[in-house]
Amino acid sequence: MYQAYLQIVIEHLEKLVESQAEAIRETATMVADALAENKSVYTFGSGHSQLIAREIAQRAGGLAPIFHLPDPIWGMVERIEGYGDILLQQYPIKSGEVIFVISNSGRNPEPIEVAMGAKEKGLKVIAVTSLAHSKSVASRHSSGKRLFEIAHVVLDTGTPLGDAAMDFEGLPMKAGALSTILGAAIMNAVMVEVIQLMLDRGLSPPVLISANVDGSDEHNAEIMGRYSGMDWAPKFFF
Numbered sequence: 001m002y003q004a005y006l007q008i009v010i011e012h013l014e015k016l017v018e019s020q021a022e023a024i025r026e027t028a029t030m031v032a033d034a035l036a037e038n039k040s041v042y043t044f045g046s047g048h049s050q051l052i053a054r055e056i057a058q059r060a061g062g063l064a065p066i067f068h069l070p071d072p073i074w075g076m077v078e079r080i081e082g083y084g085d086i087l088l089q090q091y092p093i094k095s096g097e098v099i100f101v102i103s104n105s106g107r108n109p110e111p112i113e114v115a116m117g118a119k120e121k122g123l124k125v126i127a128v129t130s131l132a133h134s135k136s137v138a139s140r141h142s143s144g145k146r147l148f149e150i151a152h153v154v155l156d157t158g159t160p161l162g163d164a165a166m167d168f169e170g171l172p173m174k175a176g177a178l179s180t181i182l183g184a185a186i187m188n189a190v191m192v193e194v195i196q197l198m199l200d201r202g203l204s205p206p207v208l209i210s211a212n213v214d215g216s217d218e219h220n221a222e223i224m225g226r227y228s229g230m231d232w233a234p235k236f237f238f
Helices: 002-019 021-036 049-055 083-088 109-120 179-200 216-225
Strands: 041-045 066-068 098-102 124-129 153-156 164-166 175-177
Touching: 002 021, 002 164, 002 179, 021 041, 021 098, 021 124, 021 153, 021 179, 041 049, 041 109, 049 098, 049 179, 083 109, 098 109, 109 124, 124 179, 153 179, 175 179
Parallel strands: 041 066, 041 098, 098 124, 124 153
Antiparallel strands: 164 175
16 A cells, blocks of 8 residues: 555656746745845744744755744644734744745635735745645635735645545545645755756855764854854744
């Protein structure tokens, strides 16, 4: 059975190559523009989407400064309206920056409010979501909007409704989740495109090296030292 699951994963990844090409390039341009102007990039997700939000932040082979905005209670109140607004107020985001807001269903108030609040503050909002799921359900926010209806750009993972991808004989529900794998893949696809765009512009991409590679400590300290003036960063991210 595991072979069938892995084959489904491969098929969905192959679909991303063409279906999301334009959105990946558009997003990468926004991120490259922000980094070229010494502006920050943020990621936010609640529940399991927080795993995807952490995927490109402060990691080996990743770019700095990309900061994860954590949800301290891991989406336990993601359906409660007003919490996203309060959470976003804790972070000094600024106009001209970029934020990835990740939500597979795109229907819950918390990510919707984070996206709305960031957009009002002048950030470029990138939604990482499943249009197949989101378009088949109603918003749980009083605005009636879903995440994809707020964002400047939508990265559609193509995850099926309900996330699970496989049927089992004798089991009334599907299993075999896809959203984390597909979300992480599309986020990393954007990052490598950003790196190439920066190189094409004659810029030096601030790529971090694994802490488990000799010489990485010095390299990473130099990279992160460029952003030490962000007096809020140590409190929230390091």
